[in-house]
Amino acid sequence: SQTIHQWPATLVQPVGSPLSLECTVEGTSNPNLYWYRQAAGRGLQLLFYSVGIGQISSEVPQNLSASRPQDRQFILSSKKLLLSDSGFYLCAWSIITENSPLHFGNGTRLTVT
Amino acid sequence: SQKIEQNSEALNIQEGKTATLTCNYTNYSPAYLQWYRQDPGRGPVFLLLIRENEKEKRKERLKVTFDTTLKQSLFHITASQPADSATYLCALCQQAGTALIFGKGTTLSVSS
Numbered sequence: 001s002q003t004i005h006q007w008p009a010t011l012v013q014p015v016g017s018p019l020s021l022e023c024t025v026e027g028t029s030n031p032n033l034y035w036y037r038q039a040a041g042r043g044l045q046l047l048f049y050s051v052g053i054g055q056i057s058s059e060v061p062q063n064l065s066a067s068r069p070q071d072r073q074f075i076l077s078s079k080k081l082l083l084s085d086s087g088f089y090l091c092a093w094s095i096i097t098e099n100s101p102l103h104f105g106n107g108t109r110l111t112v113t
Numbered sequence: 114s115q116k117i118e119q120n121s122e123a124l125n126i127q128e129g130k131t132a133t134l135t136c137n138y139t140n141y142s143p144a145y146l147q148w149y150r151q152d153p154g155r156g157p158v159f160l161l162l163i164r165e166n167e168k169e170k171r172k173e174r175l176k177v178t179f180d181t182t183l184k185q186s187l188f189h190i191t192a193s194q195p196a197d198s199a200t201y202l203c204a205l206c207q208q209a210g211t212a213l214i215f216g217k218g219t220t221l222s223v224s225s
Binding site for chain 1: 144145147149154155156157158159162164202204206212213214215216217218
């Protein structure tokens with residue numbers, strides 16, 4: 001069966017520090033991969049999605065970036081965090097069929113202080 | 114731009130009643146719509162998908178309708194239980210080949 005791992009579960013970082021969140025998927029090949037952010041009162045916001053290694057689509061201009069160095073690995077990064085980057089970061093995967101559902105990880109709660 | 118509205122931020126009902134949640138969208142005609150459940154501190158979990166040519170979809174106590182004329186989907190939970198308490202999200206694609214976008218969700222509380 002397929003599983004998705006996200007870490008860390010919680011993170012407290014000072015403003016201006018770098019960020020690296022990692023997500024890996026097991027049990028499937030060539031998945032679509034996604035990063036969403038959920039801020040208080042704002043719902044799920046799509047940040048990045050990837051349909052293959054090295055292929056990243058960015059939805060929102062910001063100081064975050066994403067990379068997909070391996071087929072089942074998706075990394076979210078920032079060089080300098082802002083207070084507004086605080087939130088609940090969720091990684092998800094789906095098969096490549098257009099209407100396939102998303103399978104989410106358990107998320108990372110990031111607090112920028 | 115595409116907009117998804119889940120009209121109620123919170124819905125409180127008594128155990129045994131039917132909960133009805135609403136999802137409205139504008140400026141697009143999606144081929145399908147999805148519903149998810151999210152518990153506090155966890156990622157959303159997929160519940161149901163309904164296509165534009167399906168008026169209704171059922172799964173156990175869950176029922177989803179899709180009215181493309183009204184641009185609205187209704188999500189029903191019959192014989193609700195306290196364990197159904199969670200936030201429910203609707204989602205659709207802006208256009209073919211793009212990722213899902215989500216509504217803000219409706220938080221359902223079922224009291225015993």
